[in-house]
Amino acid sequence: MNAGRPVGTRLHWWWVFGAAVVLVAAIIAGVMIGAVRLSPSQVVGSMLDRLPFVDLDTGLTVRQEAIVWQIRMPRVILAVVVGSMLSAAGAAYQGVFRNPLADPYLLGAGAGAGLGATLAIAYGPNTGDWLVDPIPLAAFAGALIGVSFAYLLGYTVRSGRTSVTLILAGVAVAAFLTALQTFIQQRESETLREVYGWILGSLNTAGWAEVRLVAPYVAVSLAVVFGGRRLLDVLSVGDTDASTLGVRPGRIRLVIVVFATLGTAAVVAVSGLIGFVGIIIPHTVRLLTSASYRVIVPLSILLGGAFLVLADIIARTAVAPAEIPIGVITAIFGAPFFAIILRTSKGVVS
Amino acid sequence: MDRKLLGVIAVVAAVVFGLFLFNLVSDTDDEGAATGTTLGATTTEPDGSTTTSSQASTTTEGSDTGFPVTIDAPNGEVTIDTKPQRIVSISPTSTEVLFAVGAGTQVVAVDDQSNFPTNAPVTDLTGFTPNVEAIASYDPDVVFLSFDPGDVIAGLEALDIPVILHPTAVTISDAYEQWEQVGAATGNLSDAKDVVATTQASIATSIETLPDGADTLTYYYELDPTFYSVTSSTFVGELFALTGMSNIADPADLDGYGFPQLTAEYIIEQNPGLIYLADTRCCGQSIDTVAERPGWNTLDAVVNGAVVELDDDIASRWGPRIAELVDDIVLSIVDLEVVNA
Numbered sequence: 001m002n003a004g005r006p007v008g009t010r011l012h013w014w015w016v017f018g019a020a021v022v023l024v025a026a027i028i029a030g031v032m033i034g035a036v037r038l039s040p041s042q043v044v045g046s047m048l049d050r051l052p053f054v055d056l057d058t059g060l061t062v063r064q065e066a067i068v069w070q071i072r073m074p075r076v077i078l079a080v081v082v083g084s085m086l087s088a089a090g091a092a093y094q095g096v097f098r099n100p101l102a103d104p105y106l107l108g109a110g111a112g113a114g115l116g117a118t119l120a121i122a123y124g125p126n127t128g129d130w131l132v133d134p135i136p137l138a139a140f141a142g143a144l145i146g147v148s149f150a151y152l153l154g155y156t157v158r159s160g161r162t163s164v165t166l167i168l169a170g171v172a173v174a175a176f177l178t179a180l181q182t183f184i185q186q187r188e189s190e191t192l193r194e195v196y197g198w199i200l201g202s203l204n205t206a207g208w209a210e211v212r213l214v215a216p217y218v219a220v221s222l223a224v225v226f227g228g229r230r231l232l233d234v235l236s237v238g239d240t241d242a243s244t245l246g247v248r249p250g251r252i253r254l255v256i257v258v259f260a261t262l263g264t265a266a267v268v269a270v271s272g273l274i275g276f277v278g279i280i281i282p283h284t285v286r287l288l289t290s291a292s293y294r295v296i297v298p299l300s301i302l303l304g305g306a307f308l309v310l311a312d313i314i315a316r317t318a319v320a321p322a323e324i325p326i327g328v329i330t331a332i333f334g335a336p337f338f339a340i341i342l343r344t345s346k347g348v349v350s
Numbered sequence: 351m352d353r354k355l356l357g358v359i360a361v362v363a364a365v366v367f368g369l370f371l372f373n374l375v376s377d378t379d380d381e382g383a384a385t386g387t388t389l390g391a392t393t394t395e396p397d398g399s400t401t402t403s404s405q406a407s408t409t410t411e412g413s414d415t416g417f418p419v420t421i422d423a424p425n426g427e428v429t430i431d432t433k434p435q436r437i438v439s440i441s442p443t444s445t446e447v448l449f450a451v452g453a454g455t456q457v458v459a460v461d462d463q464s465n466f467p468t469n470a471p472v473t474d475l476t477g478f479t480p481n482v483e484a485i486a487s488y489d490p491d492v493v494f495l496s497f498d499p500g501d502v503i504a505g506l507e508a509l510d511i512p513v514i515l516h517p518t519a520v521t522i523s524d525a526y527e528q529w530e531q532v533g534a535a536t537g538n539l540s541d542a543k544d545v546v547a548t549t550q551a552s553i554a555t556s557i558e559t560l561p562d563g564a565d566t567l568t569y570y571y572e573l574d575p576t577f578y579s580v581t582s583s584t585f586v587g588e589l590f591a592l593t594g595m596s597n598i599a600d601p602a603d604l605d606g607y608g609f610p611q612l613t614a615e616y617i618i619e620q621n622p623g624l625i626y627l628a629d630t631r632c633c634g635q636s637i638d639t640v641a642e643r644p645g646w647n648t649l650d651a652v653v654n655g656a657v658v659e660l661d662d663d664i665a666s667r668w669g670p671r672i673a674e675l676v677d678d679i680v681l682s683i684v685d686l687e688v689v690n691a
Contacts, residue, residue: 036619066645067615074644075614189478190463194633197576204576204614207644321616322602323577 009233009292011299019302023080026306026313030076033313035320036067043068070207078206078214079312080305082267083277085218087304089260090278091285091296092225095232096253096260097163104264104278107170107257111177112146113139113268118181118195122188135198136213136269142177143265149173151257163239163253200325201272203312210270221263225297228256232293274308276330280338281307287345307334421535425503425515433537434491440477441496444516445470446669447529448494450545453536459488466663466671482506492535519585519668526550529670545670552673556680557592561687565594570612570622570651574629575639577612584608585668586628589676593683598622618645624658624682625651631662654689658682 031047032040038060045058046068060068089104097106105111120138147170154169185195231252234242239249281304285296308326311333315326418431437457439445445464448457454470461475475484477496482505485493493506493513503513514535519525526546533542569590571580579599582591583606590597598620602610629635637657646652660678664671 035613035616063618063621063645063648066648067618070645071615071618186476186479189476190632192478193578194574197574197578202576204611205643209644316613316615319602319604319610321613322604322610323613 009290009294011295015289015295015299016302019299019306023302023306023309026309027076027080030079030309030313031068031072033317034067034072035316036064038064038068074208074211075203075206075312075316076309078203078211078270079308081211081214081218082203082271082274083281083308083311084301084305085214085221085263085267086274086277087281087300087307088222088225088297089264091282091293091300092228092232092256092260093278094282095235095293095296096256097167098236098238099163099167100283101279102167103275104260105174105268105273105275106167107150107261108146108173108177109143109261109264109268110146110273111174111181112149113143113265114195114199114273115146115177115181115184116140116142117198117269117272118184118191121191121194121198122184136210139198139269140265143268144261146173146177147257147261147265151254166253197325198272201274201327202323202325203271204316204323206270214266214270217266218263221259221266222301224259225256225263226301228252229293229297232256232297236291236293272327274327274330276327276334277304277308280334284338284341287341417537419534421514421531423514423531424517425498425513428512428514428535430492430512430535432491434535436489436491437494437536438475438485438488438490438492439464439470439494440475440480440485441494441516442466442477442663443496443667443669444494444532446667446671447532447542447545448536450670451529451533451536451538451542453532453538456536458490482509486511494532520583521585522588522672525585525668525672528668549670549673553592553676556673556677559684560593560680561684563687564683565596567595567623567683567686568598568620569595569624569626570598570617570620571626572629572635573609575633575635577614577617579610579612581608581610586665586675589672590626590679592676593679595624595683614645618648621648621650623650623654624656624686625649626658626660626665626679626682628660628662628665630659635659654686656682656686656689 032038032043042058042060042064045056046060046065048054049056049058050069086104090102093102093104093106094100096102116138117135119142120135124134124138150170150173151166153173154166157165157169181195185192231247234245234247235249235252237245242249282296282300285299285303289295289299308330311329312326314333315324315329318324318329417433418429421428421430433456434453435456437448437453438459439448439457440461442461442464445457445460446466448454449467449470454467458471459473459475460470461477461480462472463477464470464472473488475481479499480495480502482502485502485506486509490511493511495502495513495515497517498515503515506513514531516528516531519528526549529546530539530542533539533545571586571590573579579602580587580597581599581603582588582597583603587597587599587608598617599610599612602612602616604610625640627635627640636659637652637655640657641647641652651657658678660675664675
């Protein structure tokens with residue numbers, strides 16, 4: 001499996017340090033750069049002003065303050081949360097299924113969320129009349145239902161309950177849910193554009209409310225995936241060998257998939273379907289450092305957040321004051337970047 | 351031996367039965383065509399007489415009975431032989447125009463989005479994925495479309511059904527031209543010209559009541575809650591431009607497409623004097639939901655109550671109700687001036 005070199009399982013401190021520096025730099029850049037030009041010193045001043053016992057006159061107008069604190073800041077934080085979650089979930093899925101192509105939407109989370117959001121947009125009550133926006137709730141529920149179906153289907157197959165049957169069940173469920181979603185979308189053609197916009201993914205309307213909404217789920221989910229990083233390494237030797245090592249592959253798989261899905265469903269609900277992050281970040285880490293999940297999981301969490309913040313900077317400034325859907329950016333810049341890593345690295349995928 | 355005979359009999363029977371079926375089908379076709387023409391002939395008489403009488407009283411055009419007529423439509427020249435009695439509209443705008451020019455009684459089916467006027471014969475025909483067979487089943491003598499996603503026009507023309515494609519108007523004069531074509535194609539040209547003249551007069555009257563300084567105002571036009579907007583180069587943008595206000599979306603349209611998605615902080619920074627919501631029906635947006643968005647409570651338009659809830663349908667169509675839209679826009683500016691005075 002790792003023919004090229006021995007598996008280094010150690011997480012060197014300079015890797016963590018480097019990834020953390022990249023993340024912090026991305027966050028600072030994300031807050032400084034935007035469609036509206038604000039001087040970095042004023043932005044820094046405004047941040048210091050928020051500290052207790054510090055009272056600065058930054059010269060920012062009320063609206064500029066609002067841009068920094070109510071629009072840019074939550075957007076950057078949400079990008080970190082979403083990017084970290086998708087990358088960690090991608091790494092977890094790849095480990096659990098021993099499949100390099102696994103991504104967070106593999107088991108129908110994406111398709112389920114899409115169907116849920118479409119149902120809410122097409123038949124839901126007027127969103128303005130609700131205390132809580134029903135679209136993310138419906139997307140969240142849809143993602144969980146989609147994955148549950150895939151799991152039930154995959155584990156009621158009589159012969160050979162392997163990770164492959166689960167993946168195939170996921171493919172079948174995703175295809176079915178996507179077909180349903182397309183059907184509803186065509187029937188209720190008025191909603192076409194809103195659904196389409198949701199599917200492309202966006203952080204454009206993000207505020208603190210979205211951050212608060214997803215933070216608990218993501219925290220729990222990341223904690224479980226992080227805690228399970230050693231078990232992911234054990235699973236990588238195969239179910240039979242893992243059993244002889246004293247773990248129960250089926251149970252580990254269930255727990256990790258459930259929590260990775262929970263976090264994925266939460267972020268999909270507020271950001272739409274942002275593709276590619278869950279695949280390229282874990283693989284980039286794997287190719288640059290080690291094939292051990294003890295390395296991949298923590299670094300993916302840090303770099304996934306950084307990657308999405310940087311992608312979002314491009315999304316909101318490249319054609320400013322207009323926007324580009326962030327899913328387009330993650331693919332346009334992510335795919336060639338990943339290709340370069342793939343060609344230049346001597347490492348072996350999975 | 352017996353079996354062979356049976357087989358031969360069966361084959362012969364099948365062929366005969368097939369021919370019989372084929373005959374039956376072509377018979378009903380002929381019958382359909384025949385009743386179609388007789389229907390056309392019988393109704394042309396009373397209809398012809400009414401048009402002549404209205405012609406005598408209203409206009410000197412004389413073209414209402416001038417069939418066959420050739421329309422120089424955006425999809426090429428379309429010839430209509432007799433005054434249509436079975437019109438199908440797969441475009442909400444065309445439906446509004448047909449009824450406005452007095453062709454409503456000739457309309458037999460409209461698509462599922464055609465919700466105005468309310469007495470339009472709504473069917474489950476869809477304009478997003480039009481189906482040639484479903485449209486043809488209404489036996490139309492002319493079909494109006496606003497876009498052709500596949501080869502719907504080719505399919506209908508293969509069935510000898512004339513199709514007029516009236517895509518989204520880009521300019522106001524495009525719209526007027528389409529209305530007159532609807533009039534000409536349905537034998538209501540003089541009424542169509544009246545509708546155009548009335549609309550022009552109404553818009554001119556509204557614009558006259560604009561307060562001074564309207565041209566110093568800026569506005570943001572919202573297509574959906576993810577901040578898709580329109581520029582002045584679009585049809586609705588051109589209506590707004592009549593007021594002299596500047597559109598904050600204009601600098602955002604690098605590719606000239608006309609429908610840019612604005613970034614949230616740009617809207618806040620621009621601080622538009624007026625906000626027009628064309629996503630009240632589709633997406634439940636209102637003055638209240640706008641005020642709740644992060645940072646939006648700092649906008650003058652929100653503070654002054656200058657957030658205008660438009661009817662998505664009126665704002666997205668290019669029918670005669672644009673006169674109402676322009677009047678609403680002007681009124682919102684007048685209201686704002688009152689607030690600021």
